[in-house]
Amino acid sequence: MGEMEISGAAAPNRDKLGTSPSNGDAHLQGSAKRKLAEDKGYIFDKRLRYNVRQNEASYRFRDIVVRKEDGFTHVLLSSQTSENNALTPEIMMEVCRALGAAAVDDSKLLLLSAVGSIFCSGLDASYLIGRLSTDRRKESSRIAEAVRDFVKAFIHFKKPIVVAINGPALGLGASILPLCDIVWASERAWFQTPCAALRLTPSGCSSYTFPQILGVALANEMLFCGRKLTAQEACSRGLVSQVFWPTTFNQEVLLRVKEMASCSAVVLEESKFMVRSLLKSMLEEVNEKECQMLKQLWCSTKGLEALFTYLQSKSYNATSHESV
Template identity: 90%
Template sequence: MNLHSSVKRKLGEDKGYVFDKRLRYNVRQNESNCRFRDIVVRKEEGFTHVLLSSQTSDNNALTPEIMKEVCRALGNAAADDSKLLLLSAVGSVFCSGLDPSYLIGRLSTDRRKESSRIADAVRDFVLAFIHFKKPIVVAINGPALGLGASILPLCDVVWASERAWFQTPCAALRLTPSGCSSYTFPQILGVALTNEMLFCGRKLTAQEACSRGLVSQVFWPTTFNQEVMLRVKEMATCSAMVLEESKCLVRSILKSVLEEVNEKECQMLKQLWCSTKGLDALFSYLQNKVYDN
């Protein structure tokens, strides 16, 4: 009788523990989502999942406000018990880079002040990736353009759907390189292909990006999410210390170089946006885009 009672009590305690764990998990989920507008943050078992899900821009384009939300999410994941971070996106586009409409709207009001503010936001956004000590896994479900593609070498594992493609048409967008791509792209892709991407807007397919080392693996679109989650969950079973120390060994030697490159790139963007020619070039780009449509 006593044994039966203790077993029942133990089962009740276990159920209560599971319920309490689920309740705390749901509370954390709700608290995370309430704090963000343009991204979704999910606290999973062993990792944090950040999804770009912009409500204020098209095609998950980046604005200073969105970049600040991503920085906050990375800061939270760095401080909690997450072993790694998964970055992905909602919709058919991973990220279309800096929003040109936003740039023109803000730079037209106060060019000097806004150029500094936006360039500083880009700098801090890129620094958040450079300084993040835990592994960052990126799942590219669709097109990644501009800054959305430039940050990929700052991440540790990049998986892409067959539908994904990559483009950094800096010259066409009237922008100079960002996201440390002026350094990382030549290192990974070679100078010739980097120049073609930056100056000519060369578009890389997922398979091309994989063969050149920008992407680790390419998966079929219909099973992409399942393949990613399976591998991320497996990574999350590893030792947190081993993951972090392994990343440190691979990345630490490049940290100061990337910081310097990021600073120079953002200074160049600031100068460009502060100039009349830079603003006129953005206007010209948007006008051409309207006529093309």
């Protein structure tokens, strides 16, 4: 439904991280609902998205929502132009703009989360096929550069990045997590990087970070075989730091983010610098190599055929009610 359609029947409210609330807020109507949204500050209904943006001065963005809170910036993936918060060059550019603004404002850290039940489904395969079918050489360069700049924005962000994973994180949506500083997940979250199924090489520096964090054997299973990790498995292997029960996930995350935001901005930034500074040059080099390889694959006929095959398989699995 288009974002200007805000006068129809009320959809379920969204809580502070963009997922559905478990209290009785969904029963409130009209002005009472709007008043509650103002009081709680984070109630988020996709069909009220246009009004929320105007109130929060985030109308510059179409596929993300940016909120300025006390001590931190909250960026929510909320794609209107792709399904399941999938990434396109335009969406990645919006995230880069949001990170660029947050890097120089008075916030002490950045919280990244998502609206809906899926955190991020990675690069939009349908978008890739549509673009690469027109001009493979030109579009492969453009999309690879967008991925490179997107990943680079996370590598160079000086303030701590906290990620709240409310649901599945796939492909590039999972690969960027080691580039962030703290990852908290809902019990409902799971992680998968089906690179081989798409005949693609790793992205998001995962060819380096996954073996470092998960160990070579498990990293290879994820990158080559598309192994799916549950939230608890990801936590036990170090990809996620804590897992929370779904009904209290948002409250647990926000409590901890606010505690972090009460710390000294200088201490937070300098601490991150000491932890990350030696890795930056390595991550930059890995990012460049990964994107160069993606560009070469997208230029090839076999690469395009693999995307078609993946989408056909995905459609079949969805029809058969299987997870993908």
